[in-house]
Amino acid sequence: MSLTLSPSRSVARRFLAICLFVVGLVCPLNFIVLPSCHAQSAAATFDSATACYERGDYPGAVAHFAELTRQGFDDLRIWYNMGNAEFKAGHLGLAIRAYLRAQRLAPRDPDVEANLQFIQLYTADKLEQSGRLFLLGWADHLAGRFTLREWLVVAGILLCLLALLAGIKVWFDLGGRAGWYWLGFGLLLWVLTIGGAARRYHDDYFLKSGVVVVAETDVRGGPGDDYTLQFSGHDGLLFTIDRQESNWYLVTFANGIKGWLQVVAVTRI
Amino acid sequence: MMNKMMTSGRSGFLVLGVLLVLVPPTVRAAVNISASVDRTQVALEESLTYSLEITGDVKSLPDPVLPALADFDVYSSGRTQSYNWVNGQESSSVTVNYIMVPKKTGPLTIGPASLTIDGHVYRTNPITITVSSPTPSPPPTQQQQDRTVPDQTAGDRRHRLYVEAELDRDTIYVNQCATLSFRFYRGERLYASPEYRPPSLTDFWKEDLPPNRKFYRTINNVRYDVTEIKTALFPISAGEKTIDAFTLTAMVADDRRRSQRDPFGMFNDDFFSIFRQGKPLTLSTQPSQLAVLPLPSAGRPPEFSGLVGSFDITTQYDNTTVAVNEPITAKVTISGRGNIKSITEPSVVAPDDFRLYNAGSEENISKAGYKVSGSKTFEEVFVPRRAGTYELPGFNLTYFDPDQRQYISRHTPPVSITVTPGEGEFSIPPRAADAEDIGYLAKDIRFLKSLDGPLERARTVSSHVLLWLFQIVPVIGFGIVMIARRRRDHLESDVAYRRARYARKSAKKKLANIRKLAAAADAPGFYSAVADVLADYFGDRFNCSGKGLTRVNISTTFEQAGLNTGLTEEFISILDRCDQARFAPGSGGAESLLEEYARAKDCLDRLDRAWQKRSA
Numbered sequence: 001m002s003l004t005l006s007p008s009r010s011v012a013r014r015f016l017a018i019c020l021f022v023v024g025l026v027c028p029l030n031f032i033v034l035p036s037c038h039a040q041s042a043a044a045t046f047d048s049a050t051a052c053y054e055r056g057d058y059p060g061a062v063a064h065f066a067e068l069t070r071q072g073f074d075d076l077r078i079w080y081n082m083g084n085a086e087f088k089a090g091h092l093g094l095a096i097r098a099y100l101r102a103q104r105l106a107p108r109d110p111d112v113e114a115n116l117q118f119i120q121l122y123t124a125d126k127l128e129q130s131g132r133l134f135l136l137g138w139a140d141h142l143a144g145r146f147t148l149r150e151w152l153v154v155a156g157i158l159l160c161l162l163a164l165l166a167g168i169k170v171w172f173d174l175g176g177r178a179g180w181y182w183l184g185f186g187l188l189l190w191v192l193t194i195g196g197a198a199r200r201y202h203d204d205y206f207l208k209s210g211v212v213v214v215a216e217t218d219v220r221g222g223p224g225d226d227y228t229l230q231f232s233g234h235d236g237l238l239f240t241i242d243r244q245e246s247n248w249y250l251v252t253f254a255n256g257i258k259g260w261l262q263v264v265a266v267t268r269i
Numbered sequence: 270m271m272n273k274m275m276t277s278g279r280s281g282f283l284v285l286g287v288l289l290v291l292v293p294p295t296v297r298a299a300v301n302i303s304a305s306v307d308r309t310q311v312a313l314e315e316s317l318t319y320s321l322e323i324t325g326d327v328k329s330l331p332d333p334v335l336p337a338l339a340d341f342d343v344y345s346s347g348r349t350q351s352y353n354w355v356n357g358q359e360s361s362s363v364t365v366n367y368i369m370v371p372k373k374t375g376p377l378t379i380g381p382a383s384l385t386i387d388g389h390v391y392r393t394n395p396i397t398i399t400v401s402s403p404t405p406s407p408p409p410t411q412q413q414q415d416r417t418v419p420d421q422t423a424g425d426r427r428h429r430l431y432v433e434a435e436l437d438r439d440t441i442y443v444n445q446c447a448t449l450s451f452r453f454y455r456g457e458r459l460y461a462s463p464e465y466r467p468p469s470l471t472d473f474w475k476e477d478l479p480p481n482r483k484f485y486r487t488i489n490n491v492r493y494d495v496t497e498i499k500t501a502l503f504p505i506s507a508g509e510k511t512i513d514a515f516t517l518t519a520m521v522a523d524d525r526r527r528s529q530r531d532p533f534g535m536f537n538d539d540f541f542s543i544f545r546q547g548k549p550l551t552l553s554t555q556p557s558q559l560a561v562l563p564l565p566s567a568g569r570p571p572e573f574s575g576l577v578g579s580f581d582i583t584t585q586y587d588n589t590t591v592a593v594n595e596p597i598t599a600k601v602t603i604s605g606r607g608n609i610k611s612i613t614e615p616s617v618v619a620p621d622d623f624r625l626y627n628a629g630s631e632e633n634i635s636k637a638g639y640k641v642s643g644s645k646t647f648e649e650v651f652v653p654r655r656a657g658t659y660e661l662p663g664f665n666l667t668y669f670d671p672d673q674r675q676y677i678s679r680h681t682p683p684v685s686i687t688v689t690p691g692e693g694e695f696s697i698p699p700r701a702a703d704a705e706d707i708g709y710l711a712k713d714i715r716f717l718k719s720l721d722g723p724l725e726r727a728r729t730v731s732s733h734v735l736l737w738l739f740q741i742v743p744v745i746g747f748g749i750v751m752i753a754r755r756r757r758d759h760l761e762s763d764v765a766y767r768r769a770r771y772a773r774k775s776a777k778k779k780l781a782n783i784r785k786l787a788a789a790a791d792a793p794g795f796y797s798a799v800a801d802v803l804a805d806y807f808g809d810r811f812n813c814s815g816k817g818l819t820r821v822n823i824s825t826t827f828e829q830a831g832l833n834t835g836l837t838e839e840f841i842s843i844l845d846r847c848d849q850a851r852f853a854p855g856s857g858g859a860e861s862l863l864e865e866y867a868r869a870k871d872c873l874d875r876l877d878r879a880w881q882k883r884s885a
C-alpha cells in the first residue's frame with residue numbers, strides 16, 4: 001500500500017521542515033555565536049575601562065565596569081578593578097562595595113583582601129565588633145572563606161564518599177561498631193560543611209548589607225530628620241539593613257548599634 | 270573468733286549510742302570566743318576597734334561580758350551575726366565590735382571578755398595596747414585664732430561641727446580655672462566616718478585636687494580638726510553660676526536621748542544599752558556664686574579653639590630625611606597652666622605633596638600645689654608623596670591669657686625635610702587613620718587584574734540547584750544499597766520466599782530448552798520435560814515438593830491461594846496430557862508439540878500474572 005499526499009499537505013510539511021531546520025540551526029548559534037559576540041563586546045568594554053584607568057580617568061573606568069555589570073557580568077576582575085577605580089576616584093564607600101562583591105566571588109583572592117584591608121584604613125568610623133561568641137565569629141569567618149559553590153562541592157564529595165563507605169560497610173558487613181563511629185564523624189563533618197553552605201547561601205542571596213557612600217550622613221533614631229541625631233556616619237561605614245521605611249533604612253552596625261540612614265546616602269552591596 | 274569480733278563490734282555501737290544519748294548538748298556544742306584589736310599602738314584621742322568573735326554549733330549565743338575598762342571610753346559599733354546549717358549541724362557566729370578611745374598614755378590592758386553557756390565560762394585572752402602622746406598640732410596663726418566660727422547656719426550649735434565652701438575668686442572667664450574649697454571643722458568625736466556629698470557641677474569641667482588637706486584651727490578657744498577638699502572648676506559657658514551646697518552627714522552623740530530615760534530604767538537595760546547612742550547630723554554649706562565672663566570677641570583669632578590659661582608649644586621631628594611614602598612623625602607638645610583636657614590639635618597646613626594624619630595624643634596632668642597644669646602631646650604623621658626638599662610649616666597655638674586679658678598666638682619654627690625617591694607615587698584621598706595603621710599607608714592598592722579569560726556571568730539562585738540536588742544522590746544510593754542488603758538477607762534466610770521469587774525465572778529457562786525438544790519432535794522427552802517444569806513451578810511457587818502431585822492436591826492449593834479456577838483446570842489438563850502422551854508414544858508431530866508448548870507457556874504466564882496480582 002502506498003501513501004499519497006495531497007499537494008496542500010505536502011507544502012505544509014515542507015514549510016514545517018524548513019522552519020525546524022532554521023530553528024535547529026539558529027538555536028545552537030544562540031549558544032555558540034551570540035555569547036561569543038557578547039564576549040567580544042564585553043572584552044572590548046573591559047579593555048576600555050582599563051585604558052581609562054591607566055590614563056587617570058577613574059570615573060570613566062568606573063562607568064565602563066558598571067556597564068559590564070549591567071550587562072549581567074559578575075566577574076571577580078570587573079568588581080576588583082571597579083573597586084580600584086572607585087578608590088582612585090575618591091569614592092571610598094563605593095570602592096568597599098566593589099571589593100566586597102569581588103570577595104563574594106573569590107573569598108581568598110589575596111589582591112582583594114589586601115586592597116580591602118588597605119582602603120578600610122581610610123574609613124573614619126572604626127567600629128568594634130559587638131560581643132559575639134568566639135566560636136560563632138570563627139564560624140562566620142570560615143563560612144566567608146569559601147564560595148557557595150565550593151561549599152556545595154566539598155559537601156557533595158564528602159557525602160558521596162560517606163555514602164560509598166557506608167554502602168560498602170552495609171553490604172559487606174565490615175568495620176563493626178567503630179566503623180559506624182567513623183561514619184558518624186564523617187556525617188558530622190558533612191553537617192558542618194552543609195551548614196557552611198547554608199550560611200553562605202544566606203549571605204549571598206538574603207543578607208541585605210550596605211555601605212555609606214557620602215562624606216558624612218546623619219544616623220538618626222527614627223525614619224526622619226526630626227528624630228534624634230545619634231551620631232554621624234562617614235564614607236565607607238558598613239551595616240546590615242533590617243528594613244526600609246519610605247526613604248530611610250533601619251540598619252545595624254558592626255558594633256550592634258541600630259540607627260536610621262537615608263537611602264540616598266548609602267548603597268546596597 | 271569471728272563471732273567474738275562481731276560481738277565486740279555490736280557492743281561498740283551500743284556504747285556509742287548510749288554515749289550519744291547521755292552526753293548533754295552543751296558538751297557537744299563547741300563554742301569559741303576570741304578577741305582582737307585592729308591595732309595595738311594608738312595615739313591619745315585616737316580610737317581603736319575591739320572585736321569579739323563568738324562561734325558555736327548552737328542556735329543562739331548569749332551576749333559576751335566585757336571586762337572593766339576604766340582607761341577607755343567605749344562605744345558600741347554594732348554586731349554581725351550569721352547562722353549556718355551544714356550537713357545537719359547548726360552553727361552560729363557573732364562578731365561584736367566596739368570603738369575604744371584611750372584616756373591616758375602608756376601601756377593599757379584590755380582584760381579578758383567572758384561568755385557563760387550552761388554554767389561553763391569561756392574567756393578571751395587579755396590584749397595590751399600602747400598609747401602614745403597625741404601628735405602635736407601646728408601652732409595656730411593669729412588669723413586662725415581670731416577667726417570666728419565659719420558659718421553658724423552651716424553647723425549645729427549643740428555640736429562643734431561646721432562646714433564651709435569657698436571659691437578662690439568670684440569672677441573668671443569661660444574655661445579659666447577657679448578653685449573651690451570645702452572645709453569640714455570637727456570639734457568633737459564622731460561615731461562613724463562622715464558621709465560627704467558634693468554638689469553636681471553641670472556647668473563646669475571639674476578636676477579633683479588631691480590630696481585632702483588636714484590641719485587644726487582654733488576658733489573661740491576651741492580647737493577644730495579641719496579637713497579641706499579642693500576642686501578645680503572650669504566653666505563651660507558664660508553667666509552667673511550658682512554652685513549648690515555641699516552636704517555632710519556625721520554620726521554624733523545623742524545625749525538628749527539618754528537624759529530623757531527613766532532614771533530607774535537602767536535596771537531594765539540590756540548589756541549594750543550602757544553604751545552611748547549616735548544620731549545622724551546633716552550639715553550643708555551655703556550655695557556659692559561665680560560670675561563667668563565671656564571671652565572677648567575683640568582680637569579673637571579665627572583659629573582660636575577656646576583654650577584659656579598660659580601655654581607654650583614645642584615640636585620634635587623623628588626624622589628630616591625620608592624616602593617617598595615613609596612617615597615622618599612630629600611630636601607637638603603643648604604645656605602650661607589651664608584646662609589641659611581642652612587642648613585641641615594644633616593647626617598646621619601640610620604641603621600638597623604630603624599627607625597628614627593625626628596619630629593620637631597623650632595627656633599629662635599635674636595637680637601639684639592644687640593648681641592644674643601639665644602638657645598634651647600630639648603625634649602628627651606626614652607622609653611624603655614625591656621626592657624633593659620641602660619645608661614643613663610650624664604648628665600654631667592660640668589661647669586666651671586671662672591675666673593679660675588678651676589672645677596670644679605661638680608658633681613652632683618650620684623644618685626642612687628631604688624626601689628621597691621611593692618605590693612609586695600614588696594619590697589617595699586624605700583621610701584620618703590610626704597610629705597603628707601608618708605602616709599600611711606606605712603602600713598603595715594593588716594593581717588592576719587583566720582579562721586572561723572570558724568574563725563570567727552572574728549566577729542566579731537556580732544555578733546552584735544541581736549542586737544542592739547533588740547532596741541527595743548519595744543518600745538515595747545508600748538507601749538503595751540498604752534495600753538491596755535487606756532483600757539479600759531475606760532471600761538467604763527465607764527459602765519459601767527465594768523459591769517463589771525465582772519460580773518464574775527457573776520455569777522460563779527450562780521452557781527455552783523444551784522448545785528445542787518440540788522442534789526436534791521428541792514427544793516423550795518433550796512431555797516429560799513439560800510435566801517437570803509445571804511440577805517444579807508449582808513446587809517453587811507454593812514451597813512444596815513438585816513430585817507426586819495429585820489433582821486434588823493441586824486444586825486445593827490453587828483454591829487456597831485464591832487463584833482463578835480456570836487456570837487450575839488448564840494447569841491440570843496440561844499435566845494430564847503430558848501423562849497421556851508419555852504413556853502413548855508417537856502421539857503428535859513437531860507442530861502439535863509446539864502448540865502444546867505455547868499452551869504450557871501461556872498457562873504459566875497467566876498463572877504468574879495472577880500470582881503477581883494476588884500478591885500486589
